[in-house]
Amino acid sequence: MRTPASRPLGRAFSNVFVANIGSSLADGIARTAAPLLATRLTDDPLLVAGVAVAAMLPWLLFAIPAGILLDRVDRRRALAVANTLRALLAGGLVALTATGTLTIWWLLAVVLLYGVFETVYDGAIRAVLPSIVERRDLPRANGRIEGGEIVVQQFLSAPLTSWLFAIAVVVPLALGATAYAAAAALALFLPAAAAGAHARRAVPSGVTPEVREREPWPQQLLTGFRFIRGHEVLWPLWVLSVSIALCFSVATSTYVLFVLDAVGVPESWYGTYLLAGAVGSLLGSVLAGRLQERFGTGPVMAAANLVGLVSLAVAGAAPQLVTVAVCMFVSFGCTTVWNVNVMSLRQALIPDGLLGRVHGTWRTLLWGVMPLGSLIGGLLARGGLEIPLVVGGSGGAVLGLIGYRFLTRLPDPADV
Numbered sequence: 454m455r456t457p458a459s460r461p462l463g464r465a466f467s468n469v470f471v472a473n474i475g476s477s478l479a480d481g482i483a484r485t486a487a488p489l490l491a492t493r494l495t496d497d498p499l500l501v502a503g504v505a506v507a508a509m510l511p512w513l514l515f516a517i518p519a520g521i522l523l524d525r526v527d528r529r530r531a532l533a534v535a536n537t538l539r540a541l542l543a544g545g546l547v548a549l550t551a552t553g554t555l556t557i558w559w560l561l562a563v564v565l566l567y568g569v570f571e572t573v574y575d576g577a578i579r580a581v582l583p584s585i586v587e588r589r590d591l592p593r594a595n596g597r598i599e600g601g602e603i604v605v606q607q608f609l610s611a612p613l614t615s616w617l618f619a620i621a622v623v624v625p626l627a628l629g630a631t632a633y634a635a636a637a638a639l640a641l642f643l644p645a646a647a648a649g650a651h652a653r654r655a656v657p658s659g660v661t662p663e664v665r666e667r668e669p670w671p672q673q674l675l676t677g678f679r680f681i682r683g684h685e686v687l688w689p690l691w692v693l694s695v696s697i698a699l700c701f702s703v704a705t706s707t708y709v710l711f712v713l714d715a716v717g718v719p720e721s722w723y724g725t726y727l728l729a730g731a732v733g734s735l736l737g738s739v740l741a742g743r744l745q746e747r748f749g750t751g752p753v754m755a756a757a758n759l760v761g762l763v764s765l766a767v768a769g770a771a772p773q774l775v776t777v778a779v780c781m782f783v784s785f786g787c788t789t790v791w792n793v794n795v796m797s798l799r800q801a802l803i804p805d806g807l808l809g810r811v812h813g814t815w816r817t818l819l820w821g822v823m824p825l826g827s828l829i830g831g832l833l834a835r836g837g838l839e840i841p842l843v844v845g846g847s848g849g850a851v852l853g854l855i856g857y858r859f860l861t862r863l864p865d866p867a868d869v
Contacts, residue, residue: 462594465585465644470597473578475636476536477602479543480571481610482629484508487564489618490550494557507561511568512820519572520813521673524806527648528577528584532640535574536633542566543630547623572813580808581647583800589867591797592750593742599793600738607731677814680807686863687802687811693856694795695819697758697849701788702823704765704845706830711838715772726778733782737789745794745865754794755853755860761787762849769842801866 487508491501523531542563549555578598586594617625681687712718718726737757744753761784768780803811830841853860 462586462590462597465647466582466594468639468643469578469581469585469647470601472532472636472639473598474601474605475632475639476574476578477605478610479536479539479629479632479636481606482614482625482632483543483564483567484606485611485614486618486622486625486629487560489614490555490560490622491557493622494555494560497557500557500561503557503561504564507564508568509820509824510565511572512816515569515572516576516813516817516820517674517677517810518813519569519576520677520809520811522573523576523580523809523813528581529640529643529648531573531577532581532643533637535570535577536637536640539567539570539574540630540633540637542570543626543633547626547630550622550626572816575816576809576812579796579800579812580805581643583805583808584646584648585644587867588801588869589865591800591866592745592794595793595796595800596738596741599741599789600735603731603734603738603789607734608728673810677807677810677812680803680811681814684802687799689856689859690795690798690863691815691818693852693859694815695822696852697762698819699822699826700762700845700849700852701765702826702845703830703833704762704769704842704849706827706841706845707834707838708842710834711769711772711842712777715838716774716777718774727781729778730781730785733784733786734789737786738793740786741790741793744790745797750794750798750865751861751863754791754863755857757787757790757794758860759850759853759857761785761791762846762853764846765842766846766850769839769846772839797866798863798869801869 487504488501491504495501546555546560546563549559582591582594582598614625617628681691709723712723712726741753764780764784764787768777768784771777799811799815800808826845830845833840833844
């Protein structure tokens with residue numbers, strides 16, 4: 454008899470995994486190349502910072518509309534179309550760069566559109582998994598997806614893009630366009646179950662499929678929120694997740710300055726130093742499913758949440774080279790374990806026909822509080838670069854203690 458960790462996840466999952474690797478490679482190239490291009494196009498720091506704003510803004514404005522779309526259309530086609538359009542955008546960026554007509558405003562527009570289609574792709578890839586993987590295998594499947602993204606984006610894309618950038622700007626951009634196109638093609642080979650055609654049978658209580666199809670888009674904007682608000686598990690979990698995300702963004706808001714000035718890491722070694730967190734994240738993605746199978750979803754999430762936040766506070770309180778590296782390794786590993794398990798639980802708890810809208814609603818507020826946390830952390834850092842880590846980590850740990858009992862009682866995806 455095969456152990457849970459050795460059960461194959463199936464050909465459909467392999468297809469999704471490979472397609473997501475290609476898309477993650479292209480995403481990593483885009484995120485590295487965009488700010489590098491911006492520095493060549495302008496000396497205005499506000500416009501350079503605008504690249505990050507343009508990348509994040511679609512999550513605040515389009516995540517819920519993207520979710521509505523994904524609950525109406527074939528999710529395989531949504532994956533294919535989103536990546537095809539991003540491939541075309543990358544191709545356009547290659548043409549503008551090659552002809553010398555690229556401006557900072559064109560770049561900002563392309564980054565903004567990239568982000569819009571990313572909301573569609575990200576929602577679709579998360580909604581497809583429960584259709585092709587058994588609930589008991591969701592933690593392992595999400596762990597592998599998360600691990601693949603970490604390896605490609607943090608260990609491969611950034612250095613690869615920097616090296617290719619030195620050869621010719623258009624080379625990494627062309628590689629990104631090719632990777633998007635390949636991922637789009639693979640999405641079309643997914644089985645019919647991944648399309649989400651059966652979603653019409655999964656509707657909120659008291660709402661028939663016919664009524665839902667006629668429901669105006671403005672009303673559907675609140676469907677995800679209404680479902681979360683009325684769910685005895687998702688509502689407190691969402692409130693706790695958003696509150697902890699705020700604390701985490703406070704803690705990490707000025708991390709680069711903390712590492713360079715308080716810890717004393719040379720600027721040339723900053724990227725290498727960050728690998729401590731990347732390695733922790735990778736290990737967390739590998740262990741998330743195994744820990745869940747051994748100890749259960751609730752206890753693992755409760756422990757990972759508390760240990761990860763305490764590690765941030767310890768890093769701020771003891772800004773030594775090795776201590777901070779170990780703390781970041783632990784904190785980012787725990788964060789990945791949390792992310793994998795909370796995603797798996799949500800996928801099991803949410804009806805297939807609502808996955809897109811609930812995922813979009815969840816991400817909108819969760820990611821929407823992060824700029825606010827960064828602002829608070831920046832203000833705290835004026836009193837000392839260690840303060841954001843100590844305050845954010847300690848505040849999150851207190852919330853983790855308050856919600857510890859609730860978290861330990863969370864069900865396993867297989868038991869939902």
